[in-house]
Amino acid sequence: QQPVQSPQAVILREGEDAVINCSSSKALYSVHWYRQKHGEAPVFLMILLKGGEQKGHEKISASFNEKKQQSSLYLTASQLSYSGTYFCGTEEDSRDNFNKFYFGSGTKLNVKP
Amino acid sequence: NAGVTQTPKFQVLKTGQSMTLQCAQDMNHNSMYWYRQDPGMGLRLIYYSASEGTTDKGEVPNGYNVSRLNKREFSLRLESAAPSQTSVYFCASSAREGYEQYFGPGTRLTVT
Numbered sequence: 514q515q516p517v518q519s520p521q522a523v524i525l526r527e528g529e530d531a532v533i534n535c536s537s538s539k540a541l542y543s544v545h546w547y548r549q550k551h552g553e554a555p556v557f558l559m560i561l562l563k564g565g566e567q568k569g570h571e572k573i574s575a576s577f578n579e580k581k582q583q584s585s586l587y588l589t590a591s592q593l594s595y596s597g598t599y600f601c602g603t604e605e606d607s608r609d610n611f612n613k614f615y616f617g618s619g620t621k622l623n624v625k626p
Numbered sequence: 627n628a629g630v631t632q633t634p635k636f637q638v639l640k641t642g643q644s645m646t647l648q649c650a651q652d653m654n655h656n657s658m659y660w661y662r663q664d665p666g667m668g669l670r671l672i673y674y675s676a677s678e679g680t681t682d683k684g685e686v687p688n689g690y691n692v693s694r695l696n697k698r699e700f701s702l703r704l705e706s707a708a709p710s711q712t713s714v715y716f717c718a719s720s721a722r723e724g725y726e727q728y729f730g731p732g733t734r735l736t737v738t
């Protein structure tokens with residue numbers, strides 16, 4: 514089932530912080546985060562696994578609360594290069610042989626000078 | 627090392643025509659995926675192949691077929707194109723299911 518992302522759009526000034534949330538109604542095994550710039554393909558940022566630790570990538574980090582089936586992406590001291598659409602992808606924890614994977618509808622981030 | 631390549635980059639079809647989108651990866655990945663992305667929406671999984679020799683339906687498989695030709699190549703076929711299939715199509719691959727996915731540059735398809 515497609516995860517829900519919030520907010521749908523964010524406008525920031527350079528140096529400001531932002532939080533993007535992702536939630537699912539299903540038990541999750543992992544959460545992925547990707548960024549897509551206009552006209553380009555999505556690019557992988559990080560993956561958080563069930564039972565794993567909070568991840569970080571320069572000034573971008575994320576957390577995963579597996580009990581609440583929620584993940585948050587934290588962007589601190591935003592830069593112009595952070596602009597783009599951020600997608601979470603959720604891997605559902607299934608007893609079947611495979612875990613279903615769904616992307617959220619995205620959060621559009623616009624960082625202004 | 628080209629990563630994931632897709633052909634063609636752009637295509638215009640008339641309703642009812644057929645075509646095949648090609649995808650290849652050179653990372654020795656086991657899993658490959660086809661997504662479509664419509665304006666303002668996320669990526670929706672059409673089909674995926676967990677490993678060579680297997681394919682499975684995703685969220686929106688109707689109107690499409692796939693072939694995992696070998697470990698490197700995964701093609702998507704539209705047998706009878708419809709305007710509702712106008713979209714940007716992305717192919718992706720990962721070392722295995724659940725691992726990070728690497729995307730190709732996309733194919734922008736318009737069906738008139």
